[in-house]
Amino acid sequence: MLADDGLSQIQSGSITKSFFIESASLFKLIEFITDELPRWRDRPERKPVASETVLTSNFCAHMNSATHNSKWDYIQFRTEEPDDVTPGRKIDLVPAPKACVVWIDGKQHYDFDPLLPIECKRLPTPSGAKRDKMEYLHSRHSSTGGVARFKEGHHGASHKLGAMIGFIQEETILPWEKKLSHWTDVLVRAKKIGWLGTDRIVLSKHDTALKLGVLRSCHARTGTLGSIELRHLWVEMH
Incomplete structure (x- = not known):
């Protein structure tokens, strides 16, 4: 029966379809993820939740729908994935x-x-005994600092x-850019190991109508990892 259904060529454990893309892709x-942020936020059926975990899970579900019948239909999204x-x-x-x-640059x-x-990350950081207002960048109480995780190689070492996605729940994009710039200066002046003025996050695109911002930063990393570039995708949730 399998041969009648055209399935006789399937090989167990094999994925044969390949896509070759450049790292610039x-x-x-x-950009695709950025464009979907306001569409997801404005969906009438989305429940108005505040939890970072639920927001991330809901956005993941939206992205898996958004890839359908798009040029990114060979991509899936997952949450809470172990670092590679x-x-x-x-x-x-x-x-x-x-x-x-x-395949990207010869790597499968x-x-x-x-x-x-x-x-x-939520902006502002939720209150709590072990939470830090600067947690988007660095936490004095734990290893939950967003940018710090990348700088220290805990995330994305390869x-x-x-x-980084910033769910802005109070204020707007421009005041948050100023706050994070100030906090970077605070870490540099405090001689926090590894923090430099070049770690500053800079706004590159701002759509006031969509309440959406894209920011850029580049960070030296510990050991022999080399630098990592980050794109910060901020969406005002209110």
């Missing part, structure tokens, strides 16, 4: 190949392999590009 993928170098660490959101192999990526590590 990851920036296009980030430090499995004890979990990445908030990752795009990965779906039913195919994706299977459905097990994240194409891009994405950290998600990647040269990463992203």
Whole structure:
């Protein structure tokens, strides 16, 4: 019966379909994610939740729908994925190949392999005994600092590009850019190990109508990892 259904060529454990993309295409993928943020936020059926975990999970579900019938239909999104170098660490959101192999600069990526590590943070940081107002950058109380995780190689050690999504729940994009710039200066003046003025996050695109911003930063990393570039995708949730 299998031969009658045209399934006799299937090989157990094999994924044969391949996509060859340039590393620069990851920036296009980030653009796709950015464009979907306001569409997701404004969906009437989306429940108005505040929890970072629920927001990330809901956005992941939206992205898996958005890829359908798009040029990114070979991509899936997953949440709370183990880091591919430090499995004890979990990445908030990752795009990965779906039913195919994706080749980037001669390296194979299977459905097990994240194409891009994405950290998600609420702005402002929720209150709590072990929470830090500067947690988007660095936490004095734990290893939950967003940018710090990338700088220290806890997230994305095998990647040269990463992203962070900022769910802005109070104020707007421009005041947050100023706050994070100030906090970077605070860390530099305090001589926090590894922090430099070059770690500053800079606004590159701002759509006031969509309440959406894209920012950029580049960070030296510990050891022999080399630098990592981050794209910061901020969406005002109110």
